[in-house]
Amino acid sequence: MIEIFWGCFIFGVLFTLVTVVFGDIIGSFMDGVFDFLSVDGLDFLEPVTLVGGLTIFGGSGILLTQYTSLHMTAIIILSVCAAILMSILVYFIYVKPMKNTENSISHSIQDYVGKIGEVTITIPKNGYGEVLIKIGASQINEIAASYDGEVIKEGTKIVVVEVKDSTLYVSNFDS
Known part of the structure; x- marks a missing residue:
């Protein structure tokens, strides 16, 4: 044995x-x-x-x-x-x-809805610009369009209202 x-x-x-x-x-x-x-x-x-x-x-x-x-x-x-x-x-x-x-550091673009960010490239009335969103400790730049159909200037604080076709539709945070 x-x-x-x-x-x-x-x-x-x-x-x-x-x-x-x-x-x-x-x-x-x-x-x-x-x-x-x-x-x-x-x-x-x-x-x-x-x-x-x-x-x-x-x-x-x-x-x-x-x-x-x-x-x-x-x-x-x-x-x-x-x-x-x-x-x-x-x-x-x-x-x-x-x-x-065990957890994942990945996230979905749908997680951006409701997040507050800042415009890095001015968003024209009927076009696209770019916003900076903070997720956890990271910062992500994403393509964005105006949800309200207004021009949103660079440096403006925004909130993500909707995500459609990999584009963030944002609105001015102060509005």
């Missing part, structure tokens, strides 16, 4: 080392391989928690075999309990918080 414990432990350590060194490369090759594990209600079956549990099972089995006089059945039960406990801790302390922090 000690060979199984050593096998689990060595596999877990090697998996961790390979993941740390070649994680991005392997991730791109194996993209989607573990998608079957992301079934609703089974999101705790992440490779990190599974391999971590396997490593803990092997390591605790080795330690209990070497340093205690427990029967092998008790060692296996204690090792399984340690693996389950540590997998649960890894999931709730590391995996779940990391999943919750």
Whole structure:
């Protein structure tokens, strides 16, 4: 049985080392391989928690075999309990918080509606100009037209009223 414990432990350590060194490369090759594990209600079956549990099972089995006089059945039960406990801790302390922090910095042009900006190139009565809109920490220049059909001069504060055909239709903010 000690060979199984050593096998689990060595596999877990090697998996961790390979993941740390070649994680991005392997991730791109194996993209989607573990998608079957992301079934609703089974999101705790992440490779990190599974391999971590396997490593803990092997390591605790080795330690209990070497340093205690427990029967092998008790060692296996204690090792399984340690693996389950540590997998649960890894999931709730590391995996779940990391999943919750994943977000995208992308945005849709539809997000501009209601945003306040400034005209950088004068918008003619029946033409197009350019406005500067702040989204988060970034500033974006977009093509704009007058919503009210009025000339809006450079430097004027505006509000985005509508987005149509990738054009922001803006109105003077003071109006």
